[in-house]
Every structure is written in structure tokens, then in C-alpha cells.
Amino acid sequence: MSETPLPATSAGTPADDRSDRGDRRGARPRTGLPVPARFAVVAVLTATAVVCYLFLFIQGSFDFAFERRLTVVGTMAVVAFAHAVGTVVFQTITHNRILTPSIMGFDAVYILMQTLLVSVFGGSVLAATDGMPKLITQTLLMVCFTMLLFRWLFSGRGGSLHVMLLVGVVLGLAFRSVSDFLQRLLSPSEYDVLATRLFGRLTSAEVAYLPVAALVCVVAGVVVWHRAHRLDALLLGRDAATNLGIAHKRELTVMLLLVSLLIAMSTALAGPMTFFGFVTAMLAYQMTGTHRHAAVLPMAFLIGLLTLVGGQFILEHVFYASGMLTVVIEFLGGAVFLAHLLRKGTL
Template sequence: MPVSEQPTPAEPQTATVPQAPTDERGRGRSRRRLRPAAPPPGARVAIVGVLVVVAAVCYLLLFIRGSFQFAFDRRLTTLGTMVVVAFAHAVATVVFQTVTSNRILTPSIMGFDSLYVMMQTAMVFVFGGSALARTDGLPKLVVQTVLMVLFAVLLYRWLFAGRFANLHLLLLVGVVLGLAFGSLSSFLQRLLSPTDYDMLSVRLFGRMSNSDGSYLPLAFTVCLVVGAVVWHRRHRLDTLLLGRDTAVGLGVDHKRELTVLLVLVAVLVAFATALAGPMTFFGFLVATLAYQLTGTHEHRFVLPMAFLLGLFTLVAGQFLMQHVFYAAGFLTVIIEFVGGIVFLVLLLRKGTL
């Protein structure tokens, strides 16, 4: 009897769920999501502030030989000079870059360093190298600062009151005057005796340890006053970043703000240069790092970050150069060398960060 074939039950069909594409781009996005969030700008400023305190304590208290009181007082004076120089160059550079809307410019382009060198050279040429030591003191510092600020004020007033007044013309005239001062200084230096030239060369390199403690009260007063004015205008500085037309549309007197801020920059740079000598790229270096580390353009974060970075660079650099490499006098040379390299890199990248 034939066996009847029974139909085999059909296998259950399982629905296939489409899988999301797992390409490299998707994996990259997922990895980026898993990264920890970066600290806010305020926390970054606080971290750098802690590093500054640690570096200052190490510089003041470690590796003291001989009289503790003598060494501590001398280091405290040097630290006070570092505070003034770091504040002046950092704040002046950040404000100047905001005013000019250019991140690769420094206040040195206005010829302040060249004017300082020319004044020192002219003094040695007329009165001899010994005049540098005879005239040291607070009056000389004040006179040099006043002359440099007057130069800036007259330059701003002449250019901004002219028919074709604009910022680009101001920068161009500043570059030309700086080159003229530098050429005149070089010519006078060639006429000096070897002894006078050696005495002059010592003054033309920035050194933190050459300052006099009697200068610091006036220096701190100037920094506090200028710093208070700049901090009060921090929101206007943020507005200036939007451009001239936008700032005017938001109610900012662009010409007045430009003049006031440039005069404040002149005061800071002139005082720092007269106190510790010319430092061309120091402010540019710390301002560039401040923008990178804060990740923002808000001046309430950029200004303190630039100041703290500048102070940390000077204090930590002085500590290493003095106690590790035994070449404390070369700190400003190394800073200027590194700052010049960063400037060239940004210039070749067309200033894009």
C-alpha cells in the first residue's frame, strides 16, 4: 500500500533587520562622542593660575644659598618685575590685536622698541656710556615712558584727525617710523667706542633681574589703573571683534574707543620697555597661546589667560635657566627666538588658527 506523502511544514521566515552602516566616518563620530568634555574657559584659567602659584613658590624658596633674606628680597623684586612685564605685554598685545582685527600684529609694529633703542643710543652718543649708570632712577623711567607715550599720542592725533585717517595708515606710518628709528640707532652705534657700545648693549636686551625695587610701586599703580580701564571695556572689546560697522550699529563710538585703547596700549608697552628693555615677540607668543588654550574670543577669559601664561613663562623660564642651565641672562633671548618662530609659522599660514 503506497505511503501518502505529507507536505513538510514550511520553515518559519525570520525578518531581516537592516543594519546601520558602520563606515569609518560613523566610528569616528562615535569615538568623538566618547571623549571627555574639555573644561570650560574659566576652569582653564584657574588651572594656569595654580601653575603660576606653584612656579612662583619654587622660584622664591628653592635653591637658596647664603643669606636667605637677601636672596628672597632680590627674587621678590625680580618676581614683581615679571608680574609687571607679563601684564603689560600680554594685555597690550591682546587689546592691540582686537583693535587692529589682526592676530599676527604686535604693538612693536608701532615703533616703541625702536624709539626706546634710539633714546638709549642717543644718550650714550652724547654723554658717554657712563651716563646710563648716572641717570638710573625713577625720574629717568618716568621721562622715558612719558616721551614714548607722547610719541604715540601725537601720532594717533595727527593720523586720526587727518582727512584720510584710518587704521591701516596708522600701522604703515608706525612701521616706517620704527625702521627710521632703527636705522638712526644703528648709525649712531657704529660711531660709539667699543666700551660705550658694550655698556649700551647690556641695556638693549630685556633682563628681569636688572630692575630696581623702587620702580615697582609706580609700575603696579600704572598696571592697576590701566587694567581696571581695560577690564571695564571688555564688553566693548568683544563688540569691536565684530567689525567697525557692526560695532557702530551697536552704539559703540568706534573712533573714540580706538584712540583710548591705543593710548592705553602705548602706556603699557612704553612702561614695560622702559622698565625691563624691549621684548618684541613675548606678548605675541602669550596672546597666541591664550586664544588657543581658552578656545574662545571673549576678553574676560583671554585677558587673564594671557597674563597668567606670560607670568608662568617668565617665572618657570627664569627658574630653569637660573638653576638648571645656569644661563639666567638668556631667558628673554630664548623667548624672543621661540616667539619669532611662532610668528613666522602663523605668517606663512596667513594668520589662520
């Protein structure tokens, strides 16, 4: 008896996307190590990088340097978790390995909000308004934008991957164009103040936001972990997931809300990072060789933390360019993104 194929669902689902199936075959690791062994290797490398960054090459006061480095590691852990988990979940609900919240224009909302603040109230407003009210306000605005746009495009019967991509990219370009226009009207001193908030700043993050961002990551991590099997079902598409007893619309809303909170908190804490989540998610799938989220999610977090801590240690103590990590990650991540897109040949 021939096996009945899964019904075709929305565009880009694993049930009907040959390129996605081919991408999965290419994602299998070439090493013969089992998944637990690969986890152990990455975990040991990550722990080694953290220990080296915290304790090596300390000059002057140990207490001062250790406290500062511990704060930087905490920031990197939050950023790595938010982008890794947020990107993997976002790619699951979009059934696409290329799209990420940042590529879809999420960071453009943050840039526009910061630019409007400086344009209307002056450069001093950024420092004067730092605190929980500003964090909550900009987080709510970014979450509302994401929920209104993506949920409308995902949940409707007429939802389309290409429509979502078009709308997200166009809105992102529109927000960035408005931001660029307003930035040209600023004085040089005001633009310098604004520019410090528009780039990733892992070593000079908003420390006051770190406890709140860490708490959001913990709560989101617990929710996502308990829903890992539902995320596996969502990979099959709307119809197949519904037949398996998954409330597709509700799960979609919950996951979108969690992704929005994670990326909003990370952006508010350390600034926008466009391609970091894409790279960590891609490497996690290649290292695990599976689509099970119980394996992919922790691997993505470990790879992200290893990239940030190890990269910062190398740049700071080998090349003496401590503030260049985000620039290097964005440059290499953009190159990897383009190479992956050209190799795959499709969205």
C-alpha cells in the same frame, strides 16, 4: 528669512576677513575641559612655578635671596601683564592677530632715545639720569609717538591696516638705522654700557621703577576690565560698534593711551621684548577658545607669568643660564611668529 550680514567696515575686521574667521576656528581648544577648568590648571601651574622659584635652591642668606627673587617675580608680573594686556587690546583695535606694539616699531623709539643719550652726553649719563624724571620723560615721548602715529592711522576714514603696517615698520627701521649708525660711533666702553639697556633684563631691572610700573598696571587693568564689553564690541568694526552705542573714536583713544603706557612702563623697567606679547596673546586665544576679553585677558596674563617665571627657574637651576631667558623667548617667539604668519598666509 535670511540673516542680514554685518556691514563691511575697515580692512581686516571680523565682518569681512575670511582668514580671520578661519583663524578663529583654529583657535578653539582641542581639549574638552571647560574654560574655568583651563583657568584653574594654568593658575595652579603659575602658582607652583612662583613658589618653586621663590623657595627652592637657595644658597647662603635666605633673606637676601628671597628679597631678590621676590623683586624678580614682581618685575616678571609687571612685564607679563603689560605685554599680555597691551597686545590683546592692540590686536583688538587693529582687528589683526599678528600686529603688536613692539612689532610696529614701539621698541625702536626706546632704543633711539637711549642711544641719543649716550651719544650726546656719554656712557655715564644712563646711570646718572636714572630716576623718576627720566622715567616720566621717556614714557611721555613713547606715548606721544604712539598716539600721533596710531591714532592718526586708526581714526581717519582713510585709515588702512596696510598703511599703518607700512608706516610703522618704516619708522621702526628708520629709528633702528639711526641708532645703529650712532652706536658705531661710540667707544667700546660706552657701547657696553648702552648694550645692557637695549636687551630684556628681567633679573636686573630698574627696581626703583617697579612701584610706579605696578601702579600703572593696576590702574590700566581696572580701566580695561570695566571696558571689556566695549572691547568685544570693537571687534565688530567701527560701524557695527557705533550702531551698538560705542563712541568708537573715544574708545580707540583711551585704549591706545593705555597700551602706550603699559608698553612704555614695561620697556623702561626691563628693556624691550619684541615677540613675547604675540606669543602670550596667541596662546590665550587658543586656551580660552573665545573672543570675550573677560576670559582672554586674565588667561594671557597667567600664561605670560608662567612663561617668565617657569622659564627663569628652568634656565637658572637646570641649564645654569640665568641671563638667557629673554634671548630664548625672543628666538622662539620669532620662530612662532614666522610659522604663524606663513601658515595664515595673510596679514
